[in-house]
Every structure is written in structure tokens, then in C-alpha cells.
Amino acid sequence: MEIIDVTPKTEADWERIYFEAFPEYEQRPVPELVATSDQQSGTRMQVVTDEDRVIGVLYLCEIGVDKAFVLYFAMDAKIQSKGYGSRALAILKERYPKGLILEAEKTGHQAENEEQRVKRYAFYKRNGFEDKQLLSENSGGIFHLLATTEDVTATEYLQAMQTLSIDAVIRRG
Numbered sequence: 001m002e003i004i005d006v007t008p009k010t011e012a013d014w015e016r017i018y019f020e021a022f023p024e025y026e027q028r029p030v031p032e033l034v035a036t037s038d039q040q041s042g043t044r045m046q047v048v049t050d051e052d053r054v055i056g057v058l059y060l061c062e063i064g065v066d067k068a069f070v071l072y073f074a075m076d077a078k079i080q081s082k083g084y085g086s087r088a089l090a091i092l093k094e095r096y097p098k099g100l101i102l103e104a105e106k107t108g109h110q111a112e113n114e115e116q117r118v119k120r121y122a123f124y125k126r127n128g129f130e131d132k133q134l135l136s137e138n139s140g141g142i143f144h145l146l147a148t149t150e151d152v153t154a155t156e157y158l159q160a161m162q163t164l165s166i167d168a169v170i171r172r173g
Contacts, residue, residue: 013054021074061160066098069160099152103143138168
């Protein structure tokens with residue numbers, strides 16, 4: 001398994017998985033994502049591959065050298081629950097040993113996709129992410145902030161969001 005930058009050959013698979021995995025209100029226009037990754041140093045639009053087959057997508061913003069904020073992470077629905085997502089996160093944790101931070105949709109509000117939200121939150125917890133007890137409001141949603149280490153701060157998260165041109169407000173969870 002590898003995590004590599006998107007190429008013209010993998011772009012269509014990236015878009016397909018992205019549009020299938022994320023609700024419309026969370027999606028940013030793909031041309032905007034491409035432009036940001038081209039223009040902002042440390043912003044990466046990537047695919048997860050297994051034997052040259054695209055099985056997942058990733059969009060992140062590096063925070064210094066050893067930390068990153070993961071804006072989008074999703075595995076192809078056809079291969080979910082087979083350990084690929086956990087393996088991809090292990091690779092990312094190795095690449096960014098001082099910490100990863102990401103968002104998981106807020107649970108406990110009987111949302112239309114509440115079961116999916118609970119599963120996603122539990123998946124990240126099983127893979128070494130801890131709830132920072134902070135909620136972020138952005139892109140029309142409310143999200144738990146989860147991180148792999150205490151070294152990743154809310155300030156760094158907000159800086160990454162600013163780099164990505166996303167307005168976010170943080171409050172205690």
C-alpha cells in the first residue's frame with residue numbers, strides 16, 4: 001500500500017471516491033482543491049493505492065514538518081471494513097510522528113447519518129486518535145476534533161484551516 005500525490009491517471013478515481021464519501025455540504029469544489037494543493041506548499045491531494053489500484057483519497061495540510069491536518073480521508077466503499085483504512089492511517093502516523101489532527105462529524109444529534117457518524121468516530125478512536133474535547137464549526141457542520149498526539153494544537157488546526165481558506169470557529173465540546 002502507498003499514499004502518493006494525485007496524477008492525471010488517478011484524478012478520476014480521486015473525484016469518484018470523494019463525491020461518494022462526503023456529503024455535499026462538506027465538499028469543496030475540486031478545481032479549488034487542485035489549485036490550493038498546487039499553490040500552497042505542504043497542501044497535498046493524494047490517493048491511497050494498493051497494487052496500482054486507487055482504493056482511497058486523502059487531502060491534507062502539513063503543519064511544519066512532522067504534523068498534518070487531514071481535511072479529507074476516505075476509502076472506496078467497495079473495500080471498506082477490510083483493514084485498508086487502518087493501514088493508511090498507520091502510514092500517515094509514521095509520516096507525521098508529532099501528530100495528525102482531523103474532524104469527525106458531531107455525534108449524538110440523531111442526524112440522518114447518525115450510525116455512519118458513530119462508526120467513523122469509533123474507527124478513528126480505534127486507530128489512536130483522541131477526542132480533544134473541542135468542536136469545530138465550519139462548512140455548515142459541527143465536528144469533533146481528534147488528534148493522535150497532544151502536540152497538535154487547536155491553533156495549528158486553525159492555521160491549517162486558514163491555509164485552506166476555510167472559516168472555522170472552535171468551542172469546547
